[in-house]
Every structure is written in C-alpha cells, then in structure tokens.
Amino acid sequence: MTDxxxxxxxxxxxxxxxLLADTSIQVILCCGSGGVGKTTTxxxxxxxxxxxxxxxxxxxxxxxxxxxxxxxxxxxxxxxxAVTRIEAANGGSLDAMMLDMKRTFDDVVxxxxxxxxxxxxxxxxxxxxxxxxxxxxxxxxxxxxxGQLRKQAEETGRWDLIIVDTPPSRSAxxxxxAPEHLSSLLDGKVLRLLLTPTRGPMRLMGFGxxxxxxxxxxxxxxxxxxxxxxxxxxxxALFGGFRERANKTLQAFSSAQTQFVxxxxxxxxxxxxxxxxxxxxxxxKMPLAGTVINRVHGSRLDLSISRTQVLIDELDPxxxxxxxxxxxxxxxxxxxxxxxxxxxxxxxxxxxxxxLQQVPALATDVTDLTSLRLVGTLLAAQQ
Amino acid sequence: xxxxxxxxxLLHVVTGKGGTGKTTVAxxxxxxxxxxxxxxLLCEVEQRHGISELLQIEPLTKSQERKLDRTAAGGHxxxxxxxxxxxxxxxxxxxxxxGLAGRAMDRFGFVDFATSIAPGLKDILLTGKVYEAARRKLxxxxxxxxxxxxDAPPTGRIIPFLNVADAVSDLAKxxxxxxxxxxxxxxxxxxxxxxxxxxxxxxxxxxxxxxxVADLRKTGFALGSVVCNxxxxxxxxxxxxxxxxxxxxxxxxxxxxxxxTAGVKYELAGEANQIKDERLCRQQLVDHELPLxxxxxxxxxxxHTTINHVARVLAKALAQEVNP
Numbered sequence: 278m279t280d281x282x283x284x285x286x287x288x289x290x291x292x293x294x295x296l297l298a299d300t301s302i303q304v305i306l307c308c309g310s311g312g313v314g315k316t317t318t319x320x321x322x323x324x325x326x327x328x329x330x331x332x333x334x335x336x337x338x339x340x341x342x343x344x345x346x347x348x349x350x351x352x353x354x355x356x357x358x359a360v361t362r363i364e365a366a367n368g369g370s371l372d373a374m375m376l377d378m379k380r381t382f383d384d385v386v387x388x389x390x391x392x393x394x395x396x397x398x399x400x401x402x403x404x405x406x407x408x409x410x411x412x413x414x415x416x417x418x419x420x421x422x423x424g425q426l427r428k429q430a431e432e433t434g435r436w437d438l439i440i441v442d443t444p445p446s447r448s449a450x451x452x453x454x455a456p457e458h459l460s461s462l463l464d465g466k467v468l469r470l471l472l473t474p475t476r477g478p479m480r481l482m483g484f485g486x487x488x489x490x491x492x493x494x495x496x497x498x499x500x501x502x503x504x505x506x507x508x509x510x511x512x513x514a515l516f517g518g519f520r521e522r523a524n525k526t527l528q529a530f531s532s533a534q535t536q537f538v539x540x541x542x543x544x545x546x547x548x549x550x551x552x553x554x555x556x557x558x559x560x561x562k563m564p565l566a567g568t569v570i571n572r573v574h575g576s577r578l579d580l581s582i583s584r585t586q587v588l589i590d591e592l593d594p595x596x597x598x599x600x601x602x603x604x605x606x607x608x609x610x611x612x613x614x615x616x617x618x619x620x621x622x623x624x625x626x627x628x629x630x631x632x633l634q635q636v637p638a639l640a641t642d643v644t645d646l647t648s649l650r651l652v653g654t655l656l657a658a659q660q
Numbered sequence: 661x662x663x664x665x666x667x668x669x670l671l672h673v674v675t676g677k678g679g680t681g682k683t684t685v686a687x688x689x690x691x692x693x694x695x696x697x698x699x700x701l702l703c704e705v706e707q708r709h710g711i712s713e714l715l716q717i718e719p720l721t722k723s724q725e726r727k728l729d730r731t732a733a734g735g736h737x738x739x740x741x742x743x744x745x746x747x748x749x750x751x752x753x754x755x756x757x758x759g760l761a762g763r764a765m766d767r768f769g770f771v772d773f774a775t776s777i778a779p780g781l782k783d784i785l786l787t788g789k790v791y792e793a794a795r796r797k798l799x800x801x802x803x804x805x806x807x808x809x810x811d812a813p814p815t816g817r818i819i820p821f822l823n824v825a826d827a828v829s830d831l832a833k834x835x836x837x838x839x840x841x842x843x844x845x846x847x848x849x850x851x852x853x854x855x856x857x858x859x860x861x862x863x864x865x866x867x868x869x870x871x872x873v874a875d876l877r878k879t880g881f882a883l884g885s886v887v888c889n890x891x892x893x894x895x896x897x898x899x900x901x902x903x904x905x906x907x908x909x910x911x912x913x914x915x916x917x918x919x920x921t922a923g924v925k926y927e928l929a930g931e932a933n934q935i936k937d938e939r940l941c942r943q944q945l946v947d948h949e950l951p952l953x954x955x956x957x958x959x960x961x962x963x964h965t966t967i968n969h970v971a972r973v974l975a976k977a978l979a980q981e982v983n984p
Contacts, residue, residue, distance in 0.1 A: 310678065310679070311677070311678025311679050311814070312677060312678045312679015312680065312865075313679060403777075458776070462772070462773055462776050462777060501777070501778060505777060542679070545713075546679075546683075546710075546713075547679065549713065576923070576927055577922075577923035577926055577927060578920055578923035578924045578927060579923075580920070580924075588913065588915075591914075592913075592914075597912075599896075599900065599909060599910070599911060600911060600912065600913050602895045602896060603909075603911060603913075603924055603928055604913065604924070605895065606894075606895075606927075606928060606931060607924055607927060609959045610927060610931070610959075612959035612960050613959045615960075616959065616960055641933055641934075641937060642862070642863050642937065
C-alpha cells in the first residue's frame with residue numbers, strides 16, 4: 278500500500294489454507310449482509326478445498342446464473358451434484374447443491390411422520406405459507422439441510438467438509454435469529470394462551486383477554502388460527518417441539534468442528550453489519566475463523582495521491598493528454614483505496630483479535646471455474 | 661432518457677437488490693425533491709436505523725416523524741422509521757380502542773406473534789403508515805408532505821410488500837383490515853405513486869432489476885426510473901478504452917520507470933474492462949427501453965457528500981419531479 282494509507286496492521290491475517298487444511302473442521306459457514314460476494318466466496322473456498330484434497334459439498338442459496346452454471350447447479354433440485362472438471366488432488370472432490378427450502382421442509386415432515394400424518398401436515402394451509410413465504414424459514418431450512426448433509430457425511434463418508442452460503446437476508450444476524458424466532462412463535466406461550474385463554478396468567482385479566490382474542494380472531498381470521506393450531510399439534514407430536522429441534526440445530530454450530538467466516542465489502546454498511554454479527558458470535562462463543570473483505574481496490578503503482586497530483590500538474594494538457602487522464606484515473610483509484618482502507622482500519626481497530634483477509638476486486642465477473650480458482654488464490658494470498 | 665413527462669408524483673418508492681445503495685439513493689431523492697418551500701418525508705420500514713446511520717444522527721424511534729435537515733434549496737426533509745409493533749398498537753387503538761389491553765398484548769408477545777404468522781398483516785401495518793403520510797396531501801391537511809420517499813424492501817420482496825390487498829385476500833375478507841388494504845393498494849397503483857429501482861451495472865443486480873420491472877408492470881405499479889448507481893466515469897474515448905483493455909494505449913510519463921508504466925497500464929486495463937462490463941450491463945437495460953438515470957461513482961464518497969451528490973444528479977435527471 279502507499280504512504281498515504283494506514284494498513285490494518287493490528288489484525289492478523291486470516292490464513293485460508295490453514296483453515297481448509299484443518300480436517301477437524303467439518304463445516305464452514307459464510308455469513309454477511311446481501312451483495313458482498315458471499316456466494317462467490319463460498320464457491321471459491323469449496324473449489325480450493327477440493328483441489329487441495331478435501332471431499333467438499335457446497336450448499337448455495339441463490340447463486341448468480343453464470344456462477345451456478347460454472348458449478349453445474351443451475352437446477353434447483355436440493356441434491357448435491359458432482360462438479361466435474363476440477364483439478365482435484367489427493368482424492369479431493371467437489372459436490373454442489375442449491376437449497377430448495379420447501380422441499381427440505383417437506384422432507385423433514387415426510388421422514389418423521391407416518392404417511393397419513395405427513396399428508397395432514399403438508400396439506401395444512403398454514404404449513405404451506407410457513408414453508409414458502411415465512412420470513413426465517415429459508416434460514417432455518419439452510420440449517421436443517423446442513424444437519425442432514427452432516428448426517429449423510431458421517432454415514433457415507435462422501436464428504437469431510439461442508440461449506441455453506443447463507444441466505445441473502447438484509448442482516449447477517451437473521452441467520453442466527455430466525456430459527457429461534459420461528460420456534461418461539463410456534464412453540465411459545467402466546468399460542469397456548471391464544472388457543473386456551475381460560476388457563477394461565479391471562480385468565481386474571483378477564484375481560485381484556487376475551488376482547489383480545491376476539492380482536493386476534495378478527496385481525497388474523499379464525500381460520501388461520503385454527504390452521505396454526507392443527508399444524509402445531511401435529512408437528513409437536515411428531516418432533517417433540519419445534520424449539521428443541523431449532524436449538525439443537527443451532528447448538529451444532531457452536532462446536533469447534535464448525536467455523537464461521539464473515540464476509541463483507543469495504544463499505545460502511547456491510548462492515549457495520551459484519552461488526553454486529555461478529556459481536557454476536559463472540560458474545561455467544563461461536564467459533565469465528567475471521568473476516569473476508571471482498572472487492573478491495575488496490576494498485577500496483579506505488580504513487581501517492583499528492584505525488585500523482587504533482588505529476589499531473591507538470592504534464593501538458595494538449596500534448597500529454599492521455600498521460601494526464603491516466604494519472605487522473607490513478608488519482609481516483611488512490612482516493613478510493615484511501616477511503617476503503619480507512620474504513621477497514623477502523624473496523625479492524627474495533628476487532629483487533631479477529632483475523633482478516635482482504636481480497637482484491639476482480640476486473641471481471643466470476644463466470645467459470647478458472648475465475649473461481651483465481652478468487653481462491655486471492656483468498657489465500659499473503660498480502 | 662429521463663423521467664417521462666407527466667405530473668410529479670406524491671409517493672416515490674425506492675427498491676433495489678441488497679448492496680446497491682438503495683438507502684443512499686432514497687435519501688438523495690428526498691433531498692432533491694425538497695426544493696424551496698417543499699416538505700419531503702423520507703420513510704424506512706423495519707430497518708436497523710438505515711437512515712440515521714447514513715446521516716450519522718440519533719436513531720429515529722417510536723414511528724415518529726422528525727425534521728432531518730433544511731436543504732440548500734430551502735426545503736425541509738423529515739424522517740420516519742416505521743415499525744410494525746408501533747403501527748399495530750396504533751391500529752388497535754384507532755379501530756378497537758384497546759388502550760391498556762393493547763399494551764398487555766404487546767407484553768405477552770401477541771404483536772410479534774400476529775405480525776409473524778401473518779406476514780401480510782405486517783406489510784399492511786407498514787405500508788399503512790406510508791399511505792397515511794402520503795394521503796395528507798390529497799386530503800389537503802396542514803401537516804401534509806409535498807412528496808414522500810419510501811426506502812422500501814429489496815427487489816425480491818417488493819411486489820408482495822406493495823400489493824397488500826392481494827396479500828391479505830386470504831386473511832381478511834371484510835372489516836377494517838380489508839378496507840385498509842384496498843385503500844393502500846389503490847393509492848400505490850394510482851398516478852400519484854411511482855417505483856424506482858436502484859441497480860449497479862453488474863450481472864446479478866441487472867438481472868434482478870429486469871425481473872422486478874417486469875413484475876411491477878405486470879402487477880400494475882408505475883415504474884419511475886431505473887437508477888444505475890456508482891457508474892464508473894471515464895474521460896477516455898471508446899478507441900482509447902479498447903487500447904487500454906489490451907494495455908496498448910501509448911503512455912509516456914516523464915520520469916516513470918518501465919515498471920511504473922506497466923503498473924499504471926495494468927491498472928487502467930482493469931478499469932477499462934470494468935467499464936466494458938458496465939456498458940454491456942447498461943445495454944441490457946437500454947434494450948428493455950427503461951428510463952435510466954446514471955449516478956457516477958465518487959471516489960471519496962462517504963456520508964453526506966454522497967447524499968448531496970446523488971441529490972444533484974437526481975435533481976437534474978428528474979427535473980419534472982423536482983420543479984412541479
């Protein structure tokens with residue numbers, strides 16, 4: 278970097294190759310706010326791990342079309358497919374899949390219930406809303422699917438590393454909060470009070486409760502509440518409670534076999550989200566590998582903003598037009614670099630204990646295995 | 661290729677893929693619309709203080725309108741952060757006169773429960789507040805706004821969010837919720853409302869933009885502009901860019917070593933490539949005959965300078981809206 282820029286010196290480097298080589302790590306979760314290149318990072322990590330000998334499955338949520346094509350997962354079929362054309366060494370392999378949340382949910386129901394019970398749940402109106410459009414379902418189903426893949430990996434030995442691209446929510450925290458929120462709604466006291474308002478603490482409020490349940494029925498419609506009741510009863514009987522299941526799934530992520538990689542862009546909004554998320558991981562003692570900051574601008578030309586400006590002023594606008602314009606663009610680039618590095622430094626300053634890796638911006642979109650491989654190289658590069 | 665001629669709009673809905681700078685563009689639009697003597701409301705829904713973080717001010721709370729700024733042009737921008745819980749409490753109070761009981765419901769988690777198991781209900785509550793603020797002008801109320809800008813949910817959720825009447829059709833057949841949803845949708849689909857889509861000139865955001873535009877049109881919402889954010893500017897001619905891509909643009913900076921010349925050529929090639937990609941993406945939007953507004957990237961852009969920059973570009977591009 279230049280003499281103008283403070284490098285985030287106090288953070289250690291996130292050593293991607295060491296992370297991928299550690300066979301005790303079985304799951305890597307890539308989290309971050311939307312639009313920061315999470316999917317590309319997940320795919321690049323998966324490819325690199327496979328080509329270094331890990332047996333990898335990557336679970337993507339909503340990949341860009343051309344990235345999906347390069348992985349061969351353009352069809353949403355919820356089942357891992359082998360990615361051919363990789364340069365695997367030492368028995369490494371790469372499978373890729375795209376999450377189908379409705380199908381994952383249906384599978385959970387079908388595999389635990391008798392056919393009749395399963396049918397009853399699957400046809401429930403509320404279940405259909407829950408499994409397709411409920412906020413939080415995608416996050417919860419991503420976790421479920423990881424759990425299934427883990428079980429399958431243990432049984433068959435097909436994979437020794439699962440890499441997960443988390444859903445494109447506004448906030449990275451949604452991934453951790455959604456299952457708990459969902460389960461507390463369906464398993465919680467509110468539902469019980471609403472379904473049997475004459476018992477429990479609300480009874481003491483007498484008239485108020487009656488009025489409230491009336492309002493709830495009016496606002497939500499009594500059919501919806503009946504559907505919810507039927508669903509929860511059927512579901513609870515089968516699985517011993519939604520909450521327990523969600524908590525268990527989440528707990529599985531707290532072990533050292535799992536590592537979180539927080540992905541961000543060198544912009545204020547996504548760094549702030551990354552900061553929130555890391556605080557939460559640290560508070561709840563979740564295993565954090567470090568932060569990847571994507572699309573960081575860099576320069577091969579060691580020429581500071583002020584020196585560039587001096588040079589530009591010395592050039593003749595007529596005869597040296599192209600040189601002036603070119604240096605003008607370098608000046609612009611250095612200004613962007615300075616802005617980004619200032620933000621990264623302030624981020625690293627707040628979290629000096631968290632390893633960090635900056636990944637340079639690529640000139641073109643990632644569209645094939647070659648460019649994905651390049652991203653992997655950049656992810657692991659010494660800086 | 662700017663905004664089509666026509667009446668200025670009262671409600672501007674701003675959507676876009678995550679990470680495209682939707683909130684900044686919404687804020688810039690609010691500032692642009694706040695010309696002399698005009699009052700503009702900038703709303704956000706269910707966000708973790710996007711507006712206040714952008715402006716680096718105290719968070720907007722309790723779903724209350726607060727003056728944010730007097731613009732250079734002499735207008736006023738107000739801010740409102742709408743939260744479904746507050747809106748439901750207000751709603752229950754208005755229609756059912758639930759005072760203390762309403763608050764008790766909140767304490768027992770009823771509100772969270774109700775808005776979660778019926779996502780359509782949450783959207784009605786959120787859009788209802790926007791509708792109420794926008795409608796003041798139509799009703800000639802004293803606290804009316806000349807324009808309301810909504811920093812809306814991202815493209816993936818925008819249709820169900822705006823089309824609340826559809827979303828509650830299963831939920832409520834009659835009653836105040838039904839009537840409310842119908843009135844909201846009527847205003848959102850009227851000539852008073854326009855939806856802007858923010859994009860970056862990259863593959864994914866452009867694809868999502870095209871999908872969103874098609875869905876908006878199909879559902880009956882009026883498209884305002886497609887705002888291309890952070891467009892790379894270049895002073896070079898097309899021929900020069902072609903050479904730059906191949907690192908063949910002749911360059912002779914006095915005092916530069918060969919290594920420095922190679923370095924700056926490499927750097928320029930990267931930028932020229934990016935510009936080529938951006939132009940291909942932009943062409944896709946042009947092919948669909950969309951009304952485009954380009955907002956050039958500014959290198960040092962942080963905080964309020966960015967909002968002012970966006971506001972200046974939009975004020976020029978959307979002159980019809982800004983000077984009704």
